[in-house]
Amino acid sequence: MSHSLNVALAQCSSILLNREATLEKVLDRMQEAAKQDCDLICFGESLVPGYPFWLSYTGAAKFNDRIQKEIHARYIEEAVCIERGDLMEVQASAKTNKLAVYLGIIERPLDRGGHSLYCSLVYINKEGEIQSVHRKLQPTYEERLSWSPGDGHGLVTHALAPFCVGGLNCWENWMPLSRAALYGQGENLHVAVWPGAVRNTEDLTRVLAKEGRSYCISVSGVLAKADIPEDFPHRDLFLKAVPDIIADGGSCISAPDGSWVIPPQTRGETLVVATLDIRRVWEERQNFDPSGHYSRPDVTRLVVDRSRQSLVSFPKSPKSLNST
Numbered sequence: 001m002s003h004s005l006n007v008a009l010a011q012c013s014s015i016l017l018n019r020e021a022t023l024e025k026v027l028d029r030m031q032e033a034a035k036q037d038c039d040l041i042c043f044g045e046s047l048v049p050g051y052p053f054w055l056s057y058t059g060a061a062k063f064n065d066r067i068q069k070e071i072h073a074r075y076i077e078e079a080v081c082i083e084r085g086d087l088m089e090v091q092a093s094a095k096t097n098k099l100a101v102y103l104g105i106i107e108r109p110l111d112r113g114g115h116s117l118y119c120s121l122v123y124i125n126k127e128g129e130i131q132s133v134h135r136k137l138q139p140t141y142e143e144r145l146s147w148s149p150g151d152g153h154g155l156v157t158h159a160l161a162p163f164c165v166g167g168l169n170c171w172e173n174w175m176p177l178s179r180a181a182l183y184g185q186g187e188n189l190h191v192a193v194w195p196g197a198v199r200n201t202e203d204l205t206r207v208l209a210k211e212g213r214s215y216c217i218s219v220s221g222v223l224a225k226a227d228i229p230e231d232f233p234h235r236d237l238f239l240k241a242v243p244d245i246i247a248d249g250g251s252c253i254s255a256p257d258g259s260w261v262i263p264p265q266t267r268g269e270t271l272v273v274a275t276l277d278i279r280r281v282w283e284e285r286q287n288f289d290p291s292g293h294y295s296r297p298d299v300t301r302l303v304v305d306r307s308r309q310s311l312v313s314f315p316k317s318p319k320s321l322n323s324t
Helices: 017-033 064-080 089-098 141-145 171-172 176-183 197-212 234-243 278-284
Strands: 005-012 040-043 102-107 119-125 131-137 157-159 161-169 189-194 213-221 220-225 245-248 252-253 261-263 269-279
Touching: 005 017, 005 213, 005 261, 017 040, 017 089, 017 269, 040 189, 040 213, 089 102, 089 119, 089 269, 102 161, 102 189, 119 161, 131 161, 161 171, 161 176, 171 176, 171 189, 171 197, 176 197, 189 197, 197 213, 197 252, 197 261, 252 269, 261 269, 269 278
Parallel strands: 005 040, 040 102, 161 189, 189 213
Antiparallel strands: 005 269, 102 119, 119 131, 157 161, 213 252, 220 245, 252 261
């Protein structure tokens, strides 16, 4: 068996509130990764069509505000509807290039009515099949003004030889039970996605790796004031308040012993490629395995509801009601 996996971290900016243009960037990065014989490429949180940075700078908590409504309406319009086929080109590229993908999106799911937004992490395998869509369990702080809380349906891991991969969105990575749900399914390569801040990745990435005795990939976005598109709703209001650098990246990889494979990158848009060796996981599991020999399920264990939440369900009608 091969003991190694080539991974790519695509640290890039969104074309803010432009789904199609941002997806074009995703496809370009996938081609770059394929040319470097990568098996997996990871993108930052909510990359398509972008993280709602404006919430912190435009008085988003003001109730019933016309400006916030207009920005939000554009956000809904540009969000990703998987059922509509918005990711079909990404899936086709994954299949063509034999490249697995973790992609952060703002999802507009039809199974929740098609009008609310979810911060979702999508896993697409090398055959181009969507294997999981993990909706962020708890939007963080001001994100709750824009995103809806998710569910446990996407708390799953995936075989990507020789590893078992799983992923979480941003501050979900601080949630011990969410991490444990993935550890218990054999995760040994953890993908943490972020909107872009070295302050988030420089400490926690190494902690996650050392706790899980796994590789931990943190992949972030970047965004500069100059990146805000001309057609962004109420752009002048946004520009007045934001700093020159809104998101500074911080993408990195830590080994299972907590050492750096790739230290946090803050040099703007970049594609970082590394080769990971499963034997380093096996070495560190010798003295600590959080879901194996160092767990005590007879004393403490976790119950996870992985059902996809919905407002309505339609059980089959009793036979008597259908009979003529």
